[in-house]
């Protein structure tokens with residue numbers, strides 16, 4: 001149980017309007033959030049880019065009985081360093097959600113609408129043809145513009161995630177700062193406990209590669225193992241992106257209004 005020593009930067013959290021349901025009573029607020037409240041926040045674990053070493057994440061998630069969302073670009077699956085289609089299918093069989101990440105990992109916000117539509121829709125069609133139920137999209141590099149959400153909705157998506165600070169709503173769901181090499185166990189825990197203290201509904205974590213000292217956007221497998229074990233042990237609700245979004249929409253009376261509260265990390269990948 002090695003504890004990461006690095007302090008976390010501020011977490012970006014998704015606040016969902018309505019249904020806070022604060023129970024009145026004499027009990028004072030807990031000074032520390034050792035145990036999560038019943039269903040709040042929901043933690044969403046996301047892994048981007050379909051990187052081959054994410055099979056390690058799949059193994060760790062299975063060990064801890066947790067489900068995640070893997071955002072893959074259909075056009076690069078099977079290439080060197082990427083998951084094969086068979087490996088993505090194995091993740092789906094384990095109960096993980098498979099989401100779209102555009103055909104070629106495009107920087108959508110810099111493309112005209114027609115090109116965005118090709119990147120988003122053709123990618124989703126390809127993933128559906130592979131047999132996946134594809135409801136969630138992650139914008140590569142967190143890049144999108146005023147057209148992107150509408151295009152994604154028309155392509156059949158129910159929601160989308162940027163990276164870090166975002167505009168709000170189900171197609172601009174904000175996330176905690178992307179996990180990088182220096183993100184230790186304490187920082188990861190801090191994203192969750194910070195959300196608990198604020199009473200946020202959802203906290204979305206963004207992972208890329210899974211390996212020790214192999215790149216900037218990588219989580220150490222030991223850190224990930226400890227973090228997942230901590231989540232499972234304390235009973236923190238962990239859901240896929242789409243399940244969390246659907247639940248938030250229901251809890252909020254139909255409108256999953258996402259409001260970022262403090263992302264500082266650069267949006268990448």
Ligand SMILES: [Zn+2]
Nearest residue numbers: 048049140269
């Ligand atoms: Zn990416």
